[in-house]
Amino acid sequence: MPHIAMSPELAPGTPGLFQYRPETGRPLGELAETLLRSPHSLGRGDRELIATYVSVLNHCKFCSSTHSEVSAAQIDGGRALVDKVLDDVDSAPISPKLRALIKIAGATVEGGHAVTAELVDAARQAGATDTEIHDSVLISAAFCMFNRYCDGLAAIVPDDPRAYAGMAQMIINDGYRMCATGH
Template sequence: MAYIDLGVDEKTLPGITGLMRFRPETAKPLSELADVLLRGPHSLPAAERELIAAYVSGLNDCGFCSLSHAASAVAQYAAADVTDGAEIVARVRADLDSAPIPAKLKALLRIAGAVNRSGHAVTPELVEAARLAGATDVELHDTVLIAAAFGMFNRYVDGLATFAPEAAEDYVPAAQRILVHGYGIPRPS
């Protein structure tokens, strides 16, 4: 049970969705930021940006965000006709070094992991490795911002002890909704 009365059934609106319903004034800019970072036009596919969010959330031990963005990454991979998206997501979350992903994404995920520890942990060597793998300035910028934003989102969700389903399949319907409609304020069921 959340530390505050959200005025909703937490099992219907778990994690950040209940928090956004509780405080629509803050939900609007947070949802807009998530849409821009994870779904907006970009040189990185949406699946890879969702994977960055899932990866950072896993490092932060935020079950809700880790599982929800993993499900969204899988949904985005499927929408892009990538048949092994679920395996890619699982392998990245289990062991980044052995994951079957492009060198550029691996370098960006290492930067995201560094941001998660501290902004100062992002070194010139990490940035140079990402550049050598083909990362652009916008991709570097947005990777750092996704990692920083998910530090905030993760702490928001866990700091108020919101309900988080434990089964990965419980996140699939929301991932499908996000695939179609984006990150809006959740509507009543």
């Protein structure tokens, strides 16, 4: 049961919280839209994979379930690759650059000071640009916030895995701006 009184018509998870308070939800939806869907040298599926990895580390069922579906639908290798990364990023068949960026994102979950010069140097040596490094840290920091927002208010979270596939398809089609408005 949510910690705050919310209309049952609101979407589950973070989108429902965005809709509950649109004056804060709109800029948060815009942030997600910019980080995960805007033109970028990293594909949408890769950025969603970073968000998924962070959400798993934070034990956020809603965000990890939703974003793993969004990533799987947009990344070569689909669900099998997402699961391999979540099981063991070191042995997953992803590029050295993406692996290094995911490790930076994971360090960000621990705290900003856990992102070391060695992690950043390894990402650069693997071909990561400063923008990719910046955005990996920001995706991680934002998802730490989103995860805590969702779980800290005990947002309604679907039990049916099929619900996440449906939400993922809406995000792929309509983006994150719709999360704050519900349409």
